[in-house]
Amino acid sequence: xxxxxxxxxxxxxxxxxxxxxxxxxxxxxxxxxxxxxxxxxxxxxxxxxxxxxxxxxxxxxxxxxxxxxxxxxxxxxxxxxxxxxxxxxxxxxxxxxxxxxxxxxxxxxxxxxxxxxxxxxxxxxxxxxxxxxxxxxxxxxxxxxxxxxxxxxxxxxxxxxxxxxxxxxxxxxxxxxxxxxxxxxxxxxxxxxxxxxxxxxxxxxxxxxxxxxxxxxxxxxxxxxxxxxxxxxxxxxxxxxxxxxxxxxxxxxxxxxxxxxxxxxxxxxxxxxxxxxxxxxxxxxxxxxxxxxxxxxxxxxxxxxxxxxxxxxxxxxxxxxxxxxxxxxxxxxxxxxxxxxxxxxxxxxxxxxxxxxxxxxxxxxxxxxxxxxxxxxxxxxxxxxxxxxxxxxxx
Numbered sequence: 001x002x003x004x005x006x007x008x009x010x011x012x013x014x015x016x017x018x019x020x021x022x023x024x025x026x027x028x029x030x031x032x033x034x035x036x037x038x039x040x041x042x043x044x045x046x047x048x049x050x051x052x053x054x055x056x057x058x059x060x061x062x063x064x065x066x067x068x069x070x071x072x073x074x075x076x077x078x079x080x081x082x083x084x085x086x087x088x089x090x091x092x093x094x095x096x097x098x099x100x101x102x103x104x105x106x107x108x109x110x111x112x113x114x115x116x117x118x119x120x121x122x123x124x125x126x127x128x129x130x131x132x133x134x135x136x137x138x139x140x141x142x143x144x145x146x147x148x149x150x151x152x153x154x155x156x157x158x159x160x161x162x163x164x165x166x167x168x169x170x171x172x173x174x175x176x177x178x179x180x181x182x183x184x185x186x187x188x189x190x191x192x193x194x195x196x197x198x199x200x201x202x203x204x205x206x207x208x209x210x211x212x213x214x215x216x217x218x219x220x221x222x223x224x225x226x227x228x229x230x231x232x233x234x235x236x237x238x239x240x241x242x243x244x245x246x247x248x249x250x251x252x253x254x255x256x257x258x259x260x261x262x263x264x265x266x267x268x269x270x271x272x273x274x275x276x277x278x279x280x281x282x283x284x285x286x287x288x289x290x291x292x293x294x295x296x297x298x299x300x301x302x303x304x305x306x307x308x309x310x311x312x313x314x315x316x317x318x319x320x321x322x323x324x325x326x327x328x329x330x331x332x333x334x335x336x337x338x339x340x341x342x343x344x345x346x347x348x349x350x351x352x353x354x355x356x357x358x359x360x361x362x363x364x365x366x367x368x369x370x371x372x373x374x375x376x377x378x379x380x381x382x383x384x385x386x387x388x389x390x391x392x393x394x395x
Contacts, residue, residue, distance in 0.1 A: 013291030051306025
């Protein structure tokens with residue numbers, strides 16, 4: 001049985017996997033490429049209730065809830081602020097939590113440290129060598145580490161994915177670049193826990209205003225060519241804000257007011273919105289993928305973090321109960337159908353955001369019909385997912 005594991009990647013999935021593995025009785029070390037933590041990096045994000053339920057399985061839910069605010073529903077609008085449809089969680093399912101990625105990192109790192117889990121920084125994986133008794137990771141600084149299995153939680157540009165399958169696809173540009181910010185005083189009334197999302201004439205806006213008039217907003221701007229975050233950040237934040245403002249000149253939404261009240265220091269320049277094509281192989285030998293390395297829905301799904309958390313915990317269950325070849329097969333069988341169904345729905349959302357003027361009219365019409373036909377209870381399969389930690393995984 002598995003006694004030790006290496007986790008490559010210290011984002012969200014990595015520390016969660018480490019804590020789940022420790023709960024399963026497996027000793028684990030996390031190896032992160034960056035020299036420091038990501039405590040000051042990251043825009044706003046949503047954590048779906050199924051992700052929160054998964055965190056409860058390993059005793060993290062009550063640590064994360066205080067850093068979020070409820071998002072009770074999403075109201076889709078056209079450029080004129082006309083309601084196209086509203087989507088909420090199924091009856092009896094708690095709302096999504098709206099939080100800052102940096103806050104989530106801090107909570108996860110602090111708890112991993114409290115539980116005695118070692119996270120080593122400056123360890124950029126370059127290769128891995130398998131033997132009959134384990135797998136050895138080789139890092140760019142010349143160091144190595146050996147364990148029974150190696151888990152790739154190293155994100156959408158995963159090195160482990162290329163080791164599992166040299167022909168594995170990489171992320172695909174979704175035709176959008178993304179920005180987000182917090183606004184200390186928006187001058188707007190609260191949105192009652194809802195997040196209006198507007199298909200503007202030239203860009204897509206989402207925002208939520210809290211009771212104290214502070215707010216969070218994000219913009220998806222159509223952009224034909226991919227633009228990495230590093231490339232996008234070469235343009236000063238103030239210049240990006242000046243470029244974004246006129247994109248909403250013809251829209252009857254608060255976009256321009258939100259942009260005007262944004263301190264350039266608070267602008268998160270995310271770069272390209274990306275979709276991850278289907279990854280044919282999630283494991284090979286003693287190596288396996290979790291989170292965005294295996295399945296990365298874009299931010300449109302609101303499920304990226306939740307799915308990564310679910311997969312990390314399900315993998316730990318499988319490795320607890322089965323030898324690693326059977327554990328990896330069981331894990332993929334549990335996870336692949338669910339994540340690919342969600343990713344398929346996400347891809348359609350990004351296509352709508354990147355549509356031209358005619359496409360936006362068509363998408364608005366289709367969205368009105370969709371909102372009338374689809375009842376919240378039909379989405380229960382997505383939000384009401386539960387992990388039974390105590391159930392034995394069968395090979």
